[in-house]
Each structure stands twice: as structure tokens, then as C-alpha cells.
Amino acid sequence: MAIVRYLVNDVDSALGFYEILGFTLVQRWGPPFAILQHNDLQLWLSGPETSAARPMPDGSTPRPGGWNRLVVITNDLAALQRELAESGATFRNEPLTGPGGTQLLVEDPSGNPVELFQPAE
Numbered sequence: 001m002a003i004v005r006y007l008v009n010d011v012d013s014a015l016g017f018y019e020i021l022g023f024t025l026v027q028r029w030g031p032p033f034a035i036l037q038h039n040d041l042q043l044w045l046s047g048p049e050t051s052a053a054r055p056m057p058d059g060s061t062p063r064p065g066g067w068n069r070l071v072v073i074t075n076d077l078a079a080l081q082r083e084l085a086e087s088g089a090t091f092r093n094e095p096l097t098g099p100g101g102t103q104l105l106v107e108d109p110s111g112n113p114v115e116l117f118q119p120a121e
Contacts, residue, residue: 002041004044006044006045006064007064008046009110010047011045012031013110017084023038031049066113069105071116090106092105093105
């Protein structure tokens with residue numbers, strides 16, 4: 001099993017977003033932390049009150065965003081894009097197609113990127 005931790009601004013707002021992507025809630029440790037599951041992947045959502053969000057020794061503060069991302073494979077990218085758009089999600093780009101398939105970057109409610117990927121037929 002693989003585990004990815006994402007820092008989020010608000011765990012509650014992130015839960016609905018990740019449920020659309022097929023994740024299910026496994027555990028909830030109060031308002032600032034949740035564990036979600038999707039097949040063999042666990043996603044840990046850490047809010048501002050968690051230890052993962054504490055400042056580093058050099059003073060830098062962990063925060064959401066960036067370009068590293070988890071990838072969610074879908075068989076119907078267009079339908080998933082529509083559902084996420086209806087939920088108010090923000091997209092970083094239009095779908096891009098290459099030899100391996102089509103990808104689209106969407107942001108969770110805290111600005112963390114998620115790549116939606118539909119393999120080529």
C-alpha cells in the first residue's frame with residue numbers, strides 16, 4: 001500500500017472533492033485530520049492544526065499547492081471533468097493528449113493538484 005499526505009486548508013471541504021474521485025473515508029481524527037482510501041492508496045489529509053503543518057527548523061511553513069501530485073486513472077475523463085466542474089472545482093489546464101493518454105490537472109479545495117488521467121485506447 002502507498003500513502004500520500006496532502007496538507008489542506010480545511011479537511012471538511014477536501015472530503016467531498018476526494019469522494020467524487022472515488023476515495024472513501026477510513027478514519028477521522030477530529031477536525032484537522034482524515035484518512036481516505038482508494039484501492040491500494042491511502043490519502044492522509046492534514047489540516048493547519050496537525051503536526052505535519054508545523055513550521056520547520058528553518059522557519060518555512062508547510063502549505064498546500066505545488067506541482068507534485070497524485071494521479072487518478074479514469075475511463076471517462078469528460079464525465080469526471082463535468083462532475084468536478086459542477087462541484088466548483090478549479091482546473092489548471094484543458095485536457096492534454098499525448099501518446100499514452102489524456103491528462104487534466106484539477107485542484108482540491110486547498111490548491112493541491114490532482115492529475116486525472118485517461119489512458120489511450
